[in-house]
Amino acid sequence: MLVSLDIRDVLIIDRLELAFQPGLNVLTGETGAGKSILLDSLGFVLGWRGRAELVRQGAQQGEVVAEFVLTADHPAHAILAEAGLPSAETLLLRRVNTRDGRKTGWVNDRRVSGEVLRALSDTLVELHGQQDDRGLLNPRVHRDLLDAFAGLDLAPLRAAWSGLAQARKSLAQAETQVQSVQAEEDFLRHAVAELDTLAPAPEEEAQLDAQRRLMQQAERVCGDIARAAATLSEDGAERLVGDAARWLEDVADAVDGRLDPALDALSRAMDALGEAQMSVTACMDSLEFHPGALEQLEDRLFAIRGLARKHGVLPDELSGFADDLRARLDRLDNSGRDIAALSQAVAEAQVAYDAAATAISEARAQAAKRLDAEMSGELAPLKMERAQFSTALAHAEPGPEGWDAVTFEVATNPGAPKGALSRIASGGELSRFLLALKVCLTRGQPDMTMIFDEIDRGVGGATADAVGRRLRALADGAQVLVVTHSPQVAALGAHHWRVEKTVRDGQTLSRVVPLSADERVQEIARMLSGDTVTDAARAAAQDLLSAAPQTK
Numbered sequence: 001m002l003v004s005l006d007i008r009d010v011l012i013i014d015r016l017e018l019a020f021q022p023g024l025n026v027l028t029g030e031t032g033a034g035k036s037i038l039l040d041s042l043g044f045v046l047g048w049r050g051r052a053e054l055v056r057q058g059a060q061q062g063e064v065v066a067e068f069v070l071t072a073d074h075p076a077h078a079i080l081a082e083a084g085l086p087s088a089e090t091l092l093l094r095r096v097n098t099r100d101g102r103k104t105g106w107v108n109d110r111r112v113s114g115e116v117l118r119a120l121s122d123t124l125v126e127l128h129g130q131q132d133d134r135g136l137l138n139p140r141v142h143r144d145l146l147d148a149f150a151g152l153d154l155a156p157l158r159a160a161w162s163g164l165a166q167a168r169k170s171l172a173q174a175e176t177q178v179q180s181v182q183a184e185e186d187f188l189r190h191a192v193a194e195l196d197t198l199a200p201a202p203e204e205e206a207q208l209d210a211q212r213r214l215m216q217q218a219e220r221v222c223g224d225i226a227r228a229a230a231t232l233s234e235d236g237a238e239r240l241v242g243d244a245a246r247w248l249e250d251v252a253d254a255v256d257g258r259l260d261p262a263l264d265a266l267s268r269a270m271d272a273l274g275e276a277q278m279s280v281t282a283c284m285d286s287l288e289f290h291p292g293a294l295e296q297l298e299d300r301l302f303a304i305r306g307l308a309r310k311h312g313v314l315p316d317e318l319s320g321f322a323d324d325l326r327a328r329l330d331r332l333d334n335s336g337r338d339i340a341a342l343s344q345a346v347a348e349a350q351v352a353y354d355a356a357a358t359a360i361s362e363a364r365a366q367a368a369k370r371l372d373a374e375m376s377g378e379l380a381p382l383k384m385e386r387a388q389f390s391t392a393l394a395h396a397e398p399g400p401e402g403w404d405a406v407t408f409e410v411a412t413n414p415g416a417p418k419g420a421l422s423r424i425a426s427g428g429e430l431s432r433f434l435l436a437l438k439v440c441l442t443r444g445q446p447d448m449t450m451i452f453d454e455i456d457r458g459v460g461g462a463t464a465d466a467v468g469r470r471l472r473a474l475a476d477g478a479q480v481l482v483v484t485h486s487p488q489v490a491a492l493g494a495h496h497w498r499v500e501k502t503v504r505d506g507q508t509l510s511r512v513v514p515l516s517a518d519e520r521v522q523e524i525a526r527m528l529s530g531d532t533v534t535d536a537a538r539a540a541a542q543d544l545l546s547a548a549p550q551t552k
């Protein structure tokens with residue numbers, strides 16, 4: 001419930017503090033007195049998009065503070081929790097508009113964005129007028145309104161749609177891949193066969209290249225190695241070292257061991273010569289190859305390099321490239337089985353979606369009948385017992401919220417064709433249709449403050465009285481704010497304020513005055529008779545007030 005509204009330096013309001021009450025709160029005043037400014041100010045603090053410039057002439061900034069009282073289960077608590085804001089019984093909204101156009105908002109003294117304010121406003125206030133901009137006249141949101149009226153949970157349907165969409169996407173991607181692979185099937189099979197035949201290994205190209213260079217130089221290298229082997233053999237260095245060792249051994253005893261170091265060194269030399277000879281022999285053996293080996297090696301080396309150039313990869317990448325091509329061929333070979341499985345998944349997802357959408361459609365059809373019946377009951381007290389309201393359901397393109405298109409249609413007289421609400425009803429009729437709709441669609445939302453901006457425009461007399469009494473009944477146990485020019489509606493208010501203009505120091509200012517019982521008589525008499533208030537008008541005003549139900 002809206003408890004208070006504090007406005008400072010907004011348009012033609014310098015300072016205004018309003019304390020609202022439960023029940024029917026009525027605001028009256030002459031045209032242009034500033035009633036719309038109050039709604040603009042409330043919309044500003046709630047984050048609604050409205051006038052770009054709100055700051056009063058001569059002021060540096062405009063400020064609006066709104067205080068709400070929340071019940072323990074009020075949906076605003078969830079919005080606060082999601083935004084990471086503290087939650088309490090009292091909700092204080094504050095928003096400032098500076099002269100340079102900057103707008104800043106706070107919730108319980110914590111700075112917030114306009115999106116958070118607007119999210120909160122959806123749980124706090126419903127603004128409604130003849131030129132309804134909150135959805136009642138917009139066929140595109142009629143389905144949402146019917147779903148809210150029915151209390152439908154669309155989460156299972158949305159999940160089914162999401163599953164169907166994902167299954168279709170997976171099938172489409174698989175079919176696209178198969179088509180792509182099929183277009184190059186001949187190339188893939190030829191390329192894989194060619195790669196499998198060659199079977200290049202990683203790093204093989206570098207190894208072949210090194211071996212090729214070695215084989216090209218083998219003749220020259222082998223000659224030098226052979227000469228070295230001959231020098232190290234028994235007819236070469238090994239024989240000479242052996243002879244020297246034997247000669248020294250023969251005379252070693254005669255010199256009392258002085259030749260022992262030399263003999264040890266010669267022994268080590270013999271061992272080293274043996275190792276060298278073995279290594280040289282092994283090298284010579286490894287360099288031996290048959291006459292066609294170099295040609296065969298070069299053929300393979302050039303084949304690997306040519307295949308790498310052909311496919312635009314490095315030689316060492318040919319093996320991985322072949323694996324990729326085989327995988328693509330495998331997908332092609334298994335595509336029939338995969339497509340069948342994905343098609344089956346789509347069919348199953350379609351069945352699940354159809355079942356969920358059918359259930360929602362049936363629930364909507366039942367809710368539409370209930371809404372039509374409730375609307376019939378609401379129109380009769382508003383002097384429209386001959387009018388007809390119907391909720392039309394038609395098939396629409398399937399989507400996450402089903403396949404139903406919903407349109408609110410009316411006929412103002414029996415036998416007259418039905419049509420869209422905004423095209424069929426006249427101004428006064430439209431007001432009453434919208435009021436009846438508002439009553440039906442907001443039933444069960446006692447925590448919502450409902451604001452009706454001149455909903456009674458275009459009606460008078462007994463019809464205006466019927467509208468006022470419906471508003472009064474709607475406000476029972478709730479809070480309703482009504483901006484009205486109708487004396488019949490004003491007389492039914494539980495709380496009454498007059499909006500008026502004053503001129504002070506050459507400036508036009510707007511103020512809002514709470515009215516006493518006597519002042520209400522005077523104000524309603526003005527609404528009945530105009531600028532000149534007569535005794536007859538006062539008497540009529542008194543009669544209207546006396547006929548109004550007493551405030552509990």
